[in-house]
Amino acid sequence: ANERTLSIIKPDAVAGNNIGAIYDRFEKSGLKIVAAKMMQLDDKKAGGFYAEHAERPFYNDLVSFMTSGPVLVSVLEGENAIAKHRDIMGATNPKDAAEGTIRADFASSIDENAVHGSDSAESAAREISYFFNEEEVCARTR
Numbered sequence: 001a002n003e004r005t006l007s008i009i010k011p012d013a014v015a016g017n018n019i020g021a022i023y024d025r026f027e028k029s030g031l032k033i034v035a036a037k038m039m040q041l042d043d044k045k046a047g048g049f050y051a052e053h054a055e056r057p058f059y060n061d062l063v064s065f066m067t068s069g070p071v072l073v074s075v076l077e078g079e080n081a082i083a084k085h086r087d088i089m090g091a092t093n094p095k096d097a098a099e100g101t102i103r104a105d106f107a108s109s110i111d112e113n114a115v116h117g118s119d120s121a122e123s124a125a126r127e128i129s130y131f132f133n134e135e136e137v138c139a140r141t142r
């Protein structure tokens with residue numbers, strides 16, 4: 001089915017000048033970028049985004065990493081976009097990420113792992129609306 005998913009290029013990948021290389025992988029995979037904005041997250045915005053992890057031991061480090069520099073938040077659209085995006089990102093821990101995936105090539109640790117992607121249709125809907133209003137997501141007419 002045609003789907004939308006939320007992508008975040010995290011502060012480590014932005015700082016490493018890897019935005020273009022990561023966008024290239026999205027586009028080469030057939031995913032279309034239908035919304036994008038660079039943002040400096042604060043504790044409230046990053047903490048709210050990751051609220052489901054609030055009780056996990058890594059939560060404070062996660063929020064402080066996600067606020068350490070700008071992120072590029074995007075909506076990607078395409079056939080099977082949620083699973084496709086997860087496939088090209090690779091495993092959460094770059095040590096486990098398959099060769100040729102974004103995390104294998106650009107991430108340094110499970111904490112600084114270059115990208116985030118929605119893990120289900122429900123989280124995609126929630127995550128997209130957390131960052132974008134409807135007018136900011138552009139339908140592709142060509």
Ligand code: CMP
Nearest residue numbers: 053058062092110111112113115116117
């Ligand atoms: P992300 O997909 O953005 O969702 C939550 C993030 O928490 C995850 O990527 C990792 O970068 C980070 N994290 C740190 N430790 C863990 C862990 N043990 N399990 C899952 N995620 C972790």
